[in-house]
Amino acid sequence: MLNGALIGCGFFAQNQLHGWAGCDGARITAICDRDPQRLAATGERFGIARRYSDAAEMLAAEDLDFVDIATTVPSHRPLVEMAARAGLHVICQKPFADTLEDARAMVHAVEAAGRRLMVHENFRWQSxxxxxxxAVRGGAIGTPFFGRISFRSGYDVFSGQPYLATDPRFIIQDLGIHILDIARALLGDVTHLAASTTRINPDIKGEDVATMLLDHKGATSVVDCSYATRRTPETFPETLIEIDGDTGTLRLEAGYRLTIQSAGAEDVRDLSPPLLPWAERPWHNIQESVQIIQQHFVDCIGQGREPETSGRDNLKTLALVEAAYASAAARSRVALA
Ligand SMILES: NC(=O)c1ccc[n+]([C@@H]2O[C@H](COP(=O)([O-])OP(=O)(O)OC[C@H]3O[C@@H](n4cnc5c(N)ncnc54)[C@H](O)[C@@H]3O)[C@@H](O)[C@H]2O)c1
Incomplete structure (x- = not known):
């Protein structure tokens, strides 16, 4: 049994603590938040008595195997480096870092300590x-040559996460990062990217619409994201996918309906995610993915292998975020290193 501590008891950490309670092979034995009210409320809610307002104090006092960092981005690098110095495996929430330099430093720190680092990049783990x-990796539609990965919604994300309204970067950094990661998982690494962004909501600081064109090796994809799209039915928080391959097509449509057409045959599946006992609609697909990615981390530690969504892997997703902002600002196509 791995013993872990969670740092940051805010909005999303509640899902992470529920997820840990359902994971095999790991448990959370201590929590930390510098906000005493959030710390107390979360400790009471999940029956965790070992509580700290200071992460360094917690890591010095507790006997741990890993930390789960659920804070917002400014604290990620110092906390990851602190955990590496303590010789712990680490999970860090997305966005992993504000800059690639910070992200590389975190990857280096944990690798130098001989431990595993996973970014909580959970969207590609939604069932x-x-x-x-x-299906795509298994060749169900042959070799893919086109993809569209789309997230369009009018959902008010600012009530639960007020910091999203004040950051100069919004949809690409917060949500697009997941959708870009799905594009990588489906179609492989990216060589060039062109992005166009705009802000429709006058009450926020950053962009709430982003349209991105990605060249992968052998395929092209469109990644389009919007929090300004008012439509019925509202599809939040579903990601819709279309992939064309040289022998067939795959569609993941609203309502979690997957259709694969290949060689004259059609396979239609209802992939509605289960509603876990602690989950609530419409978030249940994301909540399920939290438990799945946590189990993946625990299994990887046990088997001595690198998580699929490791810190090192996430450098490539973060590079797409940087490229998208650079492309939108310069109104030009950007080459990825
Ligand atoms: N993967 C997903 O699907 C998903 C969804 C929502 C949010 N997130 C990410 O989760 C992260 C947290 O978001 P949130 O909305 O829960 O934020 P939040 O502000 O509600 O919670 C963060 C908490 O961390 C605490 N904190 C910050 N720095 C600390 C430090 N150094 N030591 C101890 N406590 C500290 C704060 O007091 C706060 O309670 C963000 O990076 C966000 O992008 C991910």
């Missing part, structure tokens, strides 16, 4: 999306 990824 309907995972089924699409596995």
């Amino acid at each position: 309907p999306i995972r089924a699409a990824i596995e």
